[in-house]
Amino acid sequence: MTRFKTGVVGAGAWGTALAQMLGADGTPVLLWALEDGLADAINRDHRNDLYLPSATLARTIRATGNLSDLAACDILLIVTPAQHLGSVLSRLPRLPRDLVLCSKGIEAGTGRMMHEVAHAIAPASDIAVLSGPTFAHEVAAGLPTAVTLACGGGEAQWERLAPALARPAFRPYYSDDLAGAEVGGSVKNVLAIACGVVDGLKLGQNARAALISRGYAEMLRFGEAMGARAATLAGLCGLGDLVLTCSSTSSRNFSLGKALGEGQSARDLLRERRTVAEGAHTAPVLRDLAARHGVSMPIVEAVCALLDGGNATEIAQTMLTRPLKAEMPAGESAPR
Numbered sequence: 001m002t003r004f005k006t007g008v009v010g011a012g013a014w015g016t017a018l019a020q021m022l023g024a025d026g027t028p029v030l031l032w033a034l035e036d037g038l039a040d041a042i043n044r045d046h047r048n049d050l051y052l053p054s055a056t057l058a059r060t061i062r063a064t065g066n067l068s069d070l071a072a073c074d075i076l077l078i079v080t081p082a083q084h085l086g087s088v089l090s091r092l093p094r095l096p097r098d099l100v101l102c103s104k105g106i107e108a109g110t111g112r113m114m115h116e117v118a119h120a121i122a123p124a125s126d127i128a129v130l131s132g133p134t135f136a137h138e139v140a141a142g143l144p145t146a147v148t149l150a151c152g153g154g155e156a157q158w159e160r161l162a163p164a165l166a167r168p169a170f171r172p173y174y175s176d177d178l179a180g181a182e183v184g185g186s187v188k189n190v191l192a193i194a195c196g197v198v199d200g201l202k203l204g205q206n207a208r209a210a211l212i213s214r215g216y217a218e219m220l221r222f223g224e225a226m227g228a229r230a231a232t233l234a235g236l237c238g239l240g241d242l243v244l245t246c247s248s249t250s251s252r253n254f255s256l257g258k259a260l261g262e263g264q265s266a267r268d269l270l271r272e273r274r275t276v277a278e279g280a281h282t283a284p285v286l287r288d289l290a291a292r293h294g295v296s297m298p299i300v301e302a303v304c305a306l307l308d309g310g311n312a313t314e315i316a317q318t319m320l321t322r323p324l325k326a327e328m329p330a331g332e333s334a335p336r
C-alpha cells in the first residue's frame, strides 16, 4: 500500500496546484477534497475541472473525501480559504508534526492570524507558513516559482520541510517570521482589489504604481504593529506577492476590483462566485484590527467602503483629496 507522507487539505486551485507540484516527480500525495464527487473525479480523470481545469494531474496524486485518511501523514499542507481553516483543522483525526499553512487571510470575528488559529487547535504541531507570488495555474504547469517558508519550528523544521517541499522549479526561502509571512499575504489581497478598481476606472498605470507603493507603506505600518519584520515584508511574501497580484487579471482579487471599478455591484459579484477572493473577507477585519492598533490604512478603508456598496469614482476622488504629507518623515527608514 502506498505510504502518503505528505497530504494537502483543500482541493481548490491552490491545493490542487501544490499537490501537482509535489506529485509531478512521482512523489505520492494525498489530496482532500470537500465537494461530493470531486475526489472520485480527480482519481478517475486526473483532472480537477471544478477549480483548476488547466492542469492534467500526476497519477501519484490520490484524492479522498475523507479527512480520516490523512491520519498517517507527517506533513499536512492546509489550503482551505482562511475563514474555514479553523473548522477543517479541528476535524482532522490526528494532527501531524508539521502543519504548513497556505491560506492568505485573517479570521473574521477574532482578528486572529492563521498561525494563531492553528496553534490554538494544534499546540503540539510545528507550524509553518508558505506564502509568496504563486498563481496556481503557473505552479501546476511547472513554471519557476519562489516562496517564503516561515517556520515556527525554526531551522529544525526547515531541515524537515525544505527537502519535502522544494522542487527544481519551486524554491522555498527560509524565514522564522510567521507574522511577516501572514501579514504580507493577507494585506496584499485587499490592495489587489484597490488596484483592480484603478484599472476598472481607467485611471492609468501611474495611479496603479502609486497605489502599490502607498499600499506597501500601509502593509509596513500594519506589519510593525503585528510584530512582523519589515525585511520579511520586503521579500517574496510581501512586496513580491503585492507586485504579482496588483498587476494581473489572473488574480481573483484584482479581477473583483476591476469589476467593481467598472460599476458592477459588490453584492452581486460576491454572491455569484464559487472561487474565493480573500481580500473581500480580509478587508473589514483588517480595517478593524488596524483601528484597534492605531494604524492608518486609508486604502484598506476605501476598499471596505466600496465593498459596502460605495461608488468607485467618488471613493477614488476622496483618496485624491487627502491632505498632502511627507512620504518619508525625518528619522524613518521606510515610507509612512
Ligand SMILES: NC(=O)C1=CN([C@@H]2O[C@H](COP(=O)(O)OP(=O)(O)OC[C@H]3O[C@@H](n4cnc5c(N)ncnc54)[C@H](O)[C@@H]3O)[C@@H](O)[C@H]2O)C=CC1
Binding pocket: 010, 011, 012, 013, 014, 015, 016, 033, 034, 035, 051, 079, 080, 081, 082, 084, 088, 102, 103, 104, 105, 134, 135, 136, 137, 274, 275, 276, 277, 278
Ligand atoms: N489560487 C491561487 O493562486 C492561490 C491561492 N492561495 C490561497 O489559498 C487559499 C485557498 O484558495 P484556492 O485554492 O484558490 O480556492 P478556490 O477559490 O480555488 O476554491 C475554493 C475552495 O474553498 C473550499 N471551501 C468552500 N467552502 C468550504 C468549507 N465550508 N470548508 C472548507 N473548504 C471550503 C473549496 O472546497 C475549495 O477548495 C486562499 O486562502 C487563497 O488566498 C494562495 C496562493 C495562491
Ligand SMILES: O=C(CO)COP(=O)(O)O
Binding pocket: 104, 132, 133, 134, 135, 136, 189, 192, 241, 244, 245, 250, 251, 252, 253, 254, 276, 277, 278
Ligand atoms: O495569492 C495569489 C497569488 O500569490 C492568488 O491571488 P488571488 O487570490 O487574487 O487570485
